[in-house]
Amino acid sequence: MELQELQQKSVQDLRELLAETRQELRELRFKASEGQLKTIHKISVARKTIARILTILRQSELAQA
Numbered sequence: 001m002e003l004q005e006l007q008q009k010s011v012q013d014l015r016e017l018l019a020e021t022r023q024e025l026r027e028l029r030f031k032a033s034e035g036q037l038k039t040i041h042k043i044s045v046a047r048k049t050i051a052r053i054l055t056i057l058r059q060s061e062l063a064q065a
Contacts, residue, residue, distance in 0.1 A: 001049055006056050018053045021046055 006014065025046040031037040 001052070003052055003056075006052055011057065011060055014053050014057055018050065018057075021049050021053065025050065 001017075006017075009017070025043065028037060028043050028046060032040060032043060037043075
């Protein structure tokens with residue numbers, strides 16, 4: 001997901017997306033450890049998405065303060 005798309009979402013939507021992405025990352029890691037995952041790059045994509053979401057959430061917290 002692109003940064004601009006994430007910035008347009010509400011805080012509640014971002015928190016839900018964060019939980020979903022973390023769950024997806026967990027599942028990808030399990031599959032990778034079992035040797036079932038063919039596209040390993042999805043792990044790095046999920047990690048970067050989580051980092052983007054956390055950055056936007058932190059920026060919104062600082063903006064409100």
